Every structure is written in structure tokens, then in C-alpha cells.
Amino acid sequence: MNKKPTFSLALMYGFLIILLIVSLVPFYLMIINGTHNSFDIVTKLNLLPGYSLKDNYLTMQSHVNIWRGFVNSLCITIPYTLLSGYFGAMTAFGFAKYNFYGKKFLFGIVMASMMIPTQVTLIGFYHLNLRLGLLNSYWPFIIPGLANATTVFFLRAIVVQSISDNMLEAARIEGCSEGYIFNHIVLPCIMPGVFTMSIFNFVASWNNYIGPLIIMTRNEMYTMPVMIAMIKGLYLSNYGAMYLAIAISVIPIILVFCFFSKYIINGLTVGVDK
Amino acid sequence: MCKKIVILILTVVIGLTLISCNKTTTPAAPTDKEKSTTSEKSTDDTSKTDNTSQPEKKPEILSGTLEIWSSGEELGRFVKGFNEIYPDITINITVVPNADFIAKLTPTLASGQGAPDIFTGESDYVKYLVEAGYWDDLRLEQYQAKTEDVWEYIVSVGTDAGGVLRALSWQSSPGSIMYRRDLALDALGTDDPQEVGAMLATNEEMLKVAEKLKAKDIKMFASWQDIFNMQFSNRKQPWVVDDKLIIDDSMLEFMDMAKIIMEKGYDLGVDPWAPEWIAAVESKDTFCYVLPSWGYQFVVKPGANTTKGKWAMCQGPVPYVKGGTWLGIYKDSPNKKLAWAFLEYCCLNAKVLQDYGAEYGEFVSVKSANHALAKGEGEEVLGGQNPFVFYNEQMNKLPADLMTGYDGTINGAFLSTTKDYATGVLDKDAAIAQFKEDVKNAYPDLTIE
Numbered sequence: 001m002n003k004k005p006t007f008s009l010a011l012m013y014g015f016l017i018i019l020l021i022v023s024l025v026p027f028y029l030m031i032i033n034g035t036h037n038s039f040d041i042v043t044k045l046n047l048l049p050g051y052s053l054k055d056n057y058l059t060m061q062s063h064v065n066i067w068r069g070f071v072n073s074l075c076i077t078i079p080y081t082l083l084s085g086y087f088g089a090m091t092a093f094g095f096a097k098y099n100f101y102g103k104k105f106l107f108g109i110v111m112a113s114m115m116i117p118t119q120v121t122l123i124g125f126y127h128l129n130l131r132l133g134l135l136n137s138y139w140p141f142i143i144p145g146l147a148n149a150t151t152v153f154f155l156r157a158i159v160v161q162s163i164s165d166n167m168l169e170a171a172r173i174e175g176c177s178e179g180y181i182f183n184h185i186v187l188p189c190i191m192p193g194v195f196t197m198s199i200f201n202f203v204a205s206w207n208n209y210i211g212p213l214i215i216m217t218r219n220e221m222y223t224m225p226v227m228i229a230m231i232k233g234l235y236l237s238n239y240g241a242m243y244l245a246i247a248i249s250v251i252p253i254i255l256v257f258c259f260f261s262k263y264i265i266n267g268l269t270v271g272v273d274k
Numbered sequence: 275m276c277k278k279i280v281i282l283i284l285t286v287v288i289g290l291t292l293i294s295c296n297k298t299t300t301p302a303a304p305t306d307k308e309k310s311t312t313s314e315k316s317t318d319d320t321s322k323t324d325n326t327s328q329p330e331k332k333p334e335i336l337s338g339t340l341e342i343w344s345s346g347e348e349l350g351r352f353v354k355g356f357n358e359i360y361p362d363i364t365i366n367i368t369v370v371p372n373a374d375f376i377a378k379l380t381p382t383l384a385s386g387q388g389a390p391d392i393f394t395g396e397s398d399y400v401k402y403l404v405e406a407g408y409w410d411d412l413r414l415e416q417y418q419a420k421t422e423d424v425w426e427y428i429v430s431v432g433t434d435a436g437g438v439l440r441a442l443s444w445q446s447s448p449g450s451i452m453y454r455r456d457l458a459l460d461a462l463g464t465d466d467p468q469e470v471g472a473m474l475a476t477n478e479e480m481l482k483v484a485e486k487l488k489a490k491d492i493k494m495f496a497s498w499q500d501i502f503n504m505q506f507s508n509r510k511q512p513w514v515v516d517d518k519l520i521i522d523d524s525m526l527e528f529m530d531m532a533k534i535i536m537e538k539g540y541d542l543g544v545d546p547w548a549p550e551w552i553a554a555v556e557s558k559d560t561f562c563y564v565l566p567s568w569g570y571q572f573v574v575k576p577g578a579n580t581t582k583g584k585w586a587m588c589q590g591p592v593p594y595v596k597g598g599t600w601l602g603i604y605k606d607s608p609n610k611k612l613a614w615a616f617l618e619y620c621c622l623n624a625k626v627l628q629d630y631g632a633e634y635g636e637f638v639s640v641k642s643a644n645h646a647l648a649k650g651e652g653e654e655v656l657g658g659q660n661p662f663v664f665y666n667e668q669m670n671k672l673p674a675d676l677m678t679g680y681d682g683t684i685n686g687a688f689l690s691t692t693k694d695y696a697t698g699v700l701d702k703d704a705a706i707a708q709f710k711e712d713v714k715n716a717y718p719d720l721t722i723e
Binding site: 038039041042043063122123126127130135136210213214217218219226229230232239 | 347370371388390550552556579
């Protein structure tokens, strides 16, 4: 009686530890490879730190100014994530809780826009920004955060599920304006959903490669993914420097996950009717 | 309160639309460009008067900023020397990853705004750019490119169907088979480039040598795909003639050869640029790479450490060229004078190119510079062989230039279906049908039989 749970517990822990190793090893190798030279990376499996960190750093900096790229990426990603979270929630609230003429049609547009791949719209996107005079600026990547279809779609379902009409009516009777209701009642209730979408939006925006490559023509405006691609070069293979740059570029993503994931866990108890 | 907010938002939105409409109706781009051209004109005029009073030699005082888009970093090597002659010209080189170069270039050239003054064209798509007419004619009065001393091949690739010279290069990339002397001595009984070259004079003989090496547990090739570099020059016709896809017989032969190599295990079984492929420079059992001059400069030379001096170059079944990057001046550039100064400096200046070749070991586009470099000492990695002597010979034996604007995409499709055939996924007819299908998808306008 006593033995059985220990055994199954051990089995469970063993399994989880294996899963942990499987998911951590690639990250570990990526960081370790950043300290080896290209030749060691292609010939050996490196498990211990090497001595080429400084060389790799210098190679990397000789090609691009990685910290500038880091700042550029942050300048785009943070406003984009905030905008898409806030306005996505607002639009979702509108679609979920108000009845107005053409609602179905408008929501149809939101759904349809989710189905068009970005590659298709790339040339149009370029021309739009050309006419607006927004080439070589961060705006083309920040403003679309105002209208993020996926976020709207996802949060609408959450609002429908977790915000009851009774509560809104109660708030109106108490004299709250619609804006106040959204900011002080709806938004806090669906925060876990907003955080979840924000993680996705953050990662998608951080990893956007083709957009900044096409829109920006000035080296110093490039974002991290473009800079990493520039390190590679045409014939050269600076694997060490690339690994180092990738390791640097992954830091914010890991931080965002660590920071936001606790809200997602809280999100399991989302809603007001408990 | 609520109404006020709505009104505010509406005003902002309407205001924004008005602003953007305004921008579309009054084209922003031309005004921008006009400004720069007018400002440029004034400097141009002053420099022109300079030019007429002092003919040649003494460089005119040019100033301004030159925007260059390049698919590789090598151009940056010229900047320092160039600035010693023209200290007032600032050069901005934007390196765009080669795979996305055309994707970035096309919308910019179509709109004309923010376009670079000079941009490069890598061999895979240089013909497309040459024919597209975005590059200026380099024989115009303001340039008058003198190309007698440039390899004919470079000029021929940079010339469009109408005979207009649009691009030049600082490098040229004749091919070789780079093999290991020690392994050759062991398995073939000689390490002399002439003798080894004679043993590899045809594709059949190459496979025979591969069999001999296999008996000693040596892989002949790093990757069978490398051989395509050479086979590319072994064709009688280019991929596309009169908008019709041509599959040369030699390409079909190459498919069979790839299959034999794959089945018998004459290569490492990896793709070029894979880590194992790069690491084979230092291996104990990989005999050769079939790569042009850039392969020596970027793969063998930097990779060779314990194998220094154990390498040599010889000719394979055919002399070949593969790769290279060309430079042209954007036809609507406001800085043509500056652009020409730079282009002339790195593509036509024999002295500069000789120093460049000596420093970086790159085979250059100007004959006299290469001949001068051929007199120098040999390479340590190649056991004293001077690659310039070898490349000069190869350049003289080159077959006609068979490049087309479709090459990059068609080569990719061909290699991928050949791989399917070689690994047994498809049989030969299916592979060829697949290849035709892929080409049709990429270029619906081509006639494919």
C-alpha cells in the first residue's frame, strides 16, 4: 500500500525530468555554442563552455550593432504588444456585448483577415507605407497592433464566457459610463486572456523578419531577426557569432514567458461568476 | 463624456484619413527625389567644370553619400582605400541577406523611393537584373567603361540581350577541383595537379577514381551537389532559349551520376554548407570539393588547420565558372557621378584589384591584376601552388556564358528533383516531370514540353 504511490511518483518525476531535459537542452546548447568557434560547432557536440565568446562577440559586432537591433526590436514589440492587448480587448468587448447594425458583417471581416497570409499582402503593405511616407520608421509595425484579428477573435470568446450581462447592467445602474465599465470591470476580468494573447503577439512581433527587411532600408533601423540574418553573410558561416546573437535575441522572449506565465495559470479561474 | 470621446476619436480618424489621402494625391516620392536631384545637380555642375579643366588622373573633388545594397560583405573591403582618394564621399553599405535580396529590391525599385545608388546582383539572378534595365548603361558618355582588361566572361554576363553593358564585377570565379594531396598520393599514387587532373578528365573517369578511393574508405566528394557547379558549364544550351525550357542532355547525365554517387556512397550524403560539409576540410576521409574560387577563399582556406599544405587544385572534366557578384548603377540614381567613381574604383582599377587580390586571395575581374598576382608566391594551404596561375589558365579555356535570369530558381528546382531521384524517392521520368512542373509554377510564361 505504501510502496505503490512512491513508485508511480518516481515514474512521474522521472518522466517529467526527461521532458524537462528535452525542452532545456536546445536552449543550453544554443547558449554554449555561442562560446565556441564555428569549426567546433560544426564538428563536435559541445557540452561545456568554450573560449571563443569574446571572438564571437567581436565578429558579431563587426557585422552589425546587435544592441541597436535589440533596442529597435523593443521599440516595436513593446508598443505593439500593449496596443494589441488593449485595443484587442476593447474590440472583443464590443463584438461580444453590444448589438449594432452590421455586427456580423464586421466580425466576418475580422475572421477573413485572419486567413490571409502576410506574404500575400507584403507588396501592398510596402506600397501603402510608401504612400503614407512611413518607410524607414517603426510605425508600420506598431500601428497594426490596433487591429489584431487573432486577439479580437480569442478575447471575444473569453468575454462571452466570463462576463455576464447582469454584471454590466448592475454597473450601468450604478452610473458607470461604458468606458469606465470596460476599463475597470471588463478588462481586469479578462486580463489572463489578454496576457496569453500578449505573449503570442510579443513573440510574433519580435520574430517578424520579412516585414522589417522590406520596409527598412537603413541598417541602424533593422530589428534582431534581420541583423541575425546579416551576420550569416553570403559565403561565410559565422556559426558562433550567430548562436551568440540568437541567444541574445531569445532573452526577452524567455523573460516575457517567465513574467506572464503566472497570469496564465491564474487565468484558469477566469471570470466573475464563481 | 462618452460622446466627447467618440467625437474625439472620429475627428482623429477622419483627420488621419485626410492626411493620408492628401499624401496619395500629392506624390511625396517625386518631390523628395527632385529635391535631392536639384541639390545634386549643383554639386555635379561644379565638379563638371573641375573635370574639364583637369583631365583624368587627378580625382575630382566629389562629395556626398553613396547608398549601396549588397548581398555580401566583401564590398566593405574597398571602402577604406576608396575614401583615401575621395575622403568626402560617405559610403553606406547595406548588406541584405542573399536569399531575400530580390524580395527587398523589387518593391523599392518599382517605387523608386529609397532606392540605392548601386546594388549588386549575385550570379543566380544577375541576368534577371541585367535584362530588367534597372541598371544604367555603363558605356554612356558619363561612364565610358573601359573593359579591354576585364575577363570577357564578366563583361558578357553584365551585358544584356541588346548588347548594352549594365554591370561589372570585382571578382570572377573560375572553378577547380580542390583535392587532398595526401589522400591522392595514397590512393592514386600521385599528388601532382596535372596528373590528378588527367585522371579526372571525364565524368566516367571521375567515377572510376571514386571507386578506387572507396576501396581505401575515402569519400571522393563532400557532396554530389558540388559537381553541379561544374556541370553547369558543361551544357551546350542555357536553361531557357526563346522562352522555352531546355533540359540539356548533360543535365540528364548529371542526374544519373548523382544517383550512382548516392547509391555507392561516394560522398558524405549531406547538402553543401551543412556543418558536416564544412567540417570535411579537416577530415581524414574526404577527397575533394568541386568548387570555384570562392570555395577556396571561404571554405578550404579558412577551414584548413591541420590539413594546411595538403590541398591542391586541378581541372575537372570541364573548365567552369560558377557564382560571382556584379555591380551596377541604378538608372534613376541622383548620385551617378559618385556611383561611377566607386564602381570604377573596385571593378576596373587594376592596381586596386591587385592589392585586393593579394590581401584577400580572391581572384579578380581584371586580367592584368591576376597576371601580376600569378607571379607571386604560392599558397601555404595549397602546398605552394599559386591559385592565380591555375585560375588564369582556366579563364582562357572557358566555354561560352550560358547564364540566364532564371538560373537561381531553375537550378534550385533541378537540384531538388535530382536529389529525389538520387535517393530513390522518384524514378527518372517522374523526377523530370516534377522538375518541369516546378519550373512551370515558378515561371508560368515559359513554354515547357
